[in-house]
Amino acid sequence: MNKNKVRKALSFLIVLSLLISLLTGVATASTTAEALGNVTNVVVEGSKLVLTVDNGLEPSDDLLTIEVCQDNILRVDYQPNSIEESPNTPIIDPNLTWDGANASVNATSDPITVTTADMQIEIARTPCRMTVKKADGTVLFWEPASGGIFNDGIRFVRASSSNMYGIHSFDCFSENGNLLRNNNGSTASAGQQGNSGGPFMWSTAGYGILVDSDGGYPYTNSQDKKMEFYYGGTPTEGRRYVKEDVEYYIILGAPKDIMKGFSKITGTSPMMPKWSMGFSNFEWNINEAELDKMVDLYRAKNIPIDGYAFDYDWKRYGDDNYGEFTWNTDNFPSAATTALKNKMDAKGIKMIGITKPRIVTRLQNGTTTIQGNDAAVNNYFYPGHNEYTDYFLPVTVRSIDPYKAEERAWWWEHSEDAFNKGIVGWWNDETDKVSSNGADYWFGNFTTLGISQAMYEGQRDYTNGGTRVWQTARNYYPGTQRYATSIWSGDVATQFYKGERVDWAAGLNEQKATLLSTINNGQVKWGTDGGGFNQNSGNIENPSPELYTRWLQLASVTPVFRVHGTNYQQRQPWYFGATAEEAVKAAIRQRYSLIPYIYSYERDAYDSGLGLVRPLLFDFPDDPNVADYSDAWMFGDWLLVAPITEREQSVKWIYLPEGTWVDYNRGTQYTGGKYIPYSINSESWTDLPMFVKAGAIIPTQDVQDYVGQAAVNEVRVDLFPSTQTTSFRYYDDDGQTYQYENGNYFSQVISTSKASNGASVNIAGKSGSYSSGLEYYYLAVHGQAAATVTENGSGLTKYDDYNALLAAPGEGWTVGRDVYGDVTYIKAFAGSGQAKSIALSGSTPVQAATQKYEAEYASLSGATVATKAGTNNNHSGYSGIGFVDKLESDEAGVTFYTKVANAGTYNIGLRYANGDAGTKTLSVYVNGNYAGQAAMTASDSWDTWGDATIELPLAAGNNAITLKHDTATGDTGFVNIDYITVPFYPSSITVEAESAALYGSAATNKDHWLYSGSGFVDGLSSVGAAAEFSVEVPQAGQYAATVRFCNGTQADKTLNLYVNGNYISTLTFPSVGGNWNEWKELTKAVSLPAGKSVIALRYDSGNSGNVNLDKLTVDVGGDSNTAPLIDNGGFERPVSFSSAWTEWHPDGQALAYGVDSGSGSNPPESPIEGDKRAYFYLGSAYQQSIHQGINVPNGTYQIQAWVKVSNATPTIGRMEITNYGGNDIHIDMPASGSGWTLVTAENVTVSTGYLDVGFYCSSPGGTTVHIDSVKVISPK
Secondary structure, three states: OOHHHHHHHHHHHHHHHHHHHHHHOOOOHHHHOOOOOOEEEEEEEOOEEEEEEOOOOOOOOEEEEEEEEEOOEEEEEEEHHHOOOOOOOOOOOOOOOOOOOOOEEEOOOOOEEEEOOOEEEEEEOOOOEEEEEEOOOOEEEEOOOOOOOEOOEEEEEEOOOOOEEEEEOOOOOOOOOOOOOOOEOOOOOOOOOOEEEEEEEEEOOOEEEEEOOOOOEEEEOOOOOEEEEEOOOOOOOOOOOOOOOEEEEEEEOOHHHHHHHHHHHHOOOOOOOHHHHOEEEEEOOOOHHHHHHHHHHHHHOOOOOOEEEEOHHHEOOOOOOOHHHOEOOOOOHHHHOOHHHHHHHHOOOEEEEEEOOEEEEEOOOOOEOHHHHHHHHOOOEOOOOOOEEOOOOOOEEEEEOOOOHHHHHHHHHOOHHHHHOOEEEEEEOOOOEEEEOOEEEEOOOOHHHHHHHHHHHHHHHHOOOOOOOEEEEOEEOOOHHHHOEEEEOOOOEOOOOOOOOOOOOOOOOOHHHHHHHHHHOOOOOEEOOEOOOEOOOOOOOOOOHHHHHHHHHHHHOOOEEEEEOOOOOOOOHHHHHHHHHHHHHHHHHHHHHOHHHHHHHHHHHHHHOOOOEEEHHHHOOOOHHHOOOOOOEEEOOOEEEOOOOOOOOOEEEEEEOOOEEEEOOOOOEEEOOEEEEEEOOOOOOOOOOEEEEOOOEEEEOOOOOOOOOOOOOEEEEEEOOOOOOEEEEEEEOOOOOOHHHHOOOEEEEEEEEEEOOEEEEEEOOOEOOOOOOOOEEEEEEEOOOOOEEEEOOEEOOEOOOHHHHHHOOOOEEEEEEEOOEEEEEEEEEOOOOOOEEEEEEOOOOOOOOEEEEEHHHOEEEOOOOOOOOEEEOOOOOOOOOOEEEOOOOOOOEEEEEEEEOOOEEEEEEEEEEOOOOOOEEEEEEEOOEEEEEEEEOOOOOOOOOEEEEEEEEEOOEEEEEEEEOOHHHOOOOOOEEEEEEEEOOOOEEEEEHHHOEEEOOOEEEOOOOOOOOOOEEEOOOOOOOEEEEEEEEOOOEEEEEEEEEEOOOOOOEEEEEEEOOEEEEEEEEOOOOOOOOOOEEEEEEEEEOOEEEEEEEEOOOOOOOOOEEEEEEEEOOOOOOOOOOOOOOOOOOOOOOOOOOEEEOOOOOOOOEEEEOOOOOOOOOOOOOOOOEEEEOOOOOEEEEEEEEEEOOOEEEEEEEEEEEEEOOOOEEEEEEEOOOOOOEEEEOOOOOOOOEEEEEEEEEEOOOEEEEEEEEEEOOOEEEEEEEEEEEOOO
């Protein structure tokens, strides 16, 4: 019988049975298929066996080849009727070679056995069936008597304890998915719009299977543990490679070994250019003028960026004579020559251009194009794809066919001019599917591979290996990674989750499973459209400031860090308000500080196929809690990251696997193997939860505007020694060429461990011929302030402090303290060919109460590059190596990035020089939010330094403290800044109740007024309900703990108080008389040990509960407890809840007042702080006001609000202060177009116990008024 006819008939049955199985949950394909007969002969050729298998009435017997490729990899090839082996598909690396394996073969036994150090293979003779075992004899999977390999695939049964992964990821239209593939009916295909997949399935039980196939039908189920793969009929995307044999690989080992084996077979990715480790801005609808403006603003704001990508705008798409490849000099005039390239090179910007796998065949008037004629003559069009009308321009286009080597060469040839004029990154869009004006065509699984191969081989050859290739596309099939391409997750929507406002596309929350399942498929270089891309048709739906922030934070801990919006939308941080801008800037700068860490994993991806990001199940395969866990992942070997992906999230339960973990941002230590409640800064969004694994070695560098801006002479290395010896390979090369393949790199292994007598650090001799310019490692060995430090047995010089160590001419050491505790700093020469052994012994605990942050190392910004703050050393008496000056221009500022363990009120020390006679001021911002003015009295001369103290509210973890000359607040500027000091502990610790760990019926809410933070806790109404507040205190002792609560029940209520799980007392919360908007305080002295404690309020049997909790304050060294005097002053409460604001507008006039995030316009009209602001607007004439009456104690107050007026100038626009006991106060709003301005009423003396704050606008029509962050500030 003809085998092709059998396969076609069988394929029909298989497809039919798979469809039935999807509907019924029962697989039927294997019961209708053929199976192998008996082994009749065995030929052993070294580590390869060729089995002859009887196939009954067929004219020739079957051949089954079993080849040991290496100790943990087995190749199996089945040749029905002894047909010739088919050529490999592009899955298999064409340069694949094996070094050989040490296999023991017993071909005379039954079963036949093949044994290596990593596996045992048994092949029964009658009938021919394979069983796969670990080296210790543990059975992993086997071919059942009813199945096994046959002419259309493979059929195994796996052990009951195994979890399956791989096969597919998720496209941008999918719901939030999982990682497990224990019950799979999806096809093996590259998919579309962010999907990835292939004939690769693997298990944390210790094995993987890779089938060499162009598409097909993997099948697994958890009921009978089937693990099968069928070639089947032609899949939706077509099949360009047909195999007559059945060829697959078995890979044994832990997940990392499996992925290394997969990469050995399919090929690893060449190293991407080093600039691509940084941040890139993708944009649709841009020209050269806007490009210049945006790049200059990134530089002025000191927000690092390396890449700028252009959509259709960069080329003459739709034009004749290869317009698809030609710079559009109407949009980018300087691209007529290399002038644009030279300009962007000077600014450190690499340009990326979009490409599409199609060409214009006919112009709008029907004229055929030169490129269309050339493609037709040379048969370059994709088979089965006809001409169609492009969705972007009404021209006729047709798909090209990158499966052909000639077409690939042609494609690159016409890309050379674009490359010569500056395009060094290739954004290969729509290589998955055509969907345009009724045309609906799928590309094959290897289309992305083919396009990537064209650009990779073309550019590499054209530059003689002098310029590395960077590409991205929106699907993946195994083998594609060989050609220097990444993947992005498709055209996801601007929303937190699918269906939030766009019901057909995924949002931020879905990105986690998409990322990790893509890595499970072998593509380790993944990115996302930061901020989201798609919107509902006809709408403008930019991301809200919170969504933008959270998306960028997630993107910053993925392999490819980028933003992208749809047509006409901006994604630069400064369009989303100051809170978002500062949080995003911090995430970007953290990414750039970690470039040495990140780039070392780029080398690992080239060496082994293991990249920067891994699901937790790679490192903890035996932990059932991570088997399907996508809320966190490993960022390299040493950092666990858990980005926030839910709106208004105030606490996140994060699973930490077994071991010791340290909060990277707060310094808190955790014991793993459990979920922890992690409090979230839901107002400032500064949280990007990151945890350091015990034994970690993490290199960082000074942040640069772009990768390679300056030579990196010094690398700081944070070490967290454990009792196990751990290591990290620090790696560097030129970042640009492929010379690393020839040994031109810098590599040095750093290892560490600790014992009872102290820690040790070893630095191996360097390898590689690259001269990196690195001179020193600054080792920060955490957990010990050593008494002595030796190197190779000789004592190192000790210096007084870290600044002295930095200034020292050679090696040395000192001790200090940071957020993690005591630390020993060691300055060691880098790049030596000789090994260093550094020993730390003894302990001298550091008693420092504050940490110093030098201004010269801070982030310096301004309105323009020319007016940025700068560093100088032209005066004397400063600390460190200089100070910051040039604070005389508007928006010139200095931002310090600090870390603290607790949220609370901190007394920040400021060292400054003011050589003028009068007091000078700068505005102080904390995490982008205005915190007041810092007044600096005269310091006699510019060589004399003064000290000031600023009381600031800091969030737990990361904080950005900015001192800025801001004309919007009336600053003078003209001071120099030397440093700030931040206490390790606040004067009072504040834990918002909504950020506490909640149990039972306890829940967060916002449906009452005048709470602090972003909400409060209610639901303490049943036994088991509880709120747990985590605090850290400097030493053991008695502390005053104050609970802000509300009891509107008109009866006293009780809850039990616990400290660290121990019952302390029953607290009675008195009634406030039935008003759920009136908050009171209850103070209780509690005994706390030094370090972390958990204070809990719990509803136990016998309690009455039914109180609301706002926050817990612990007095550490000063009473700084504050409460809001005005309700919803930032307008952050959802509009579905009421607030104390009342609006007025004339009868018969439409309402002109609203509250939103301003995301419904291009560019967005974002709040200055937080996620929302109030606004007035009507296109016609209107009057509108909002007011709030406030009960306050008599005294003198300051009222302030941020206001912006745009478009038409109002007839009247003012802030109104009335009914306080004095004359009405009217303060004009700022002029239209002047931007956000702080409007302030000073010295408002209240004598009536009441105060009314309002805003009024009378407009001729078209005036937009924005109001945000209204505050009533009480006297100190």
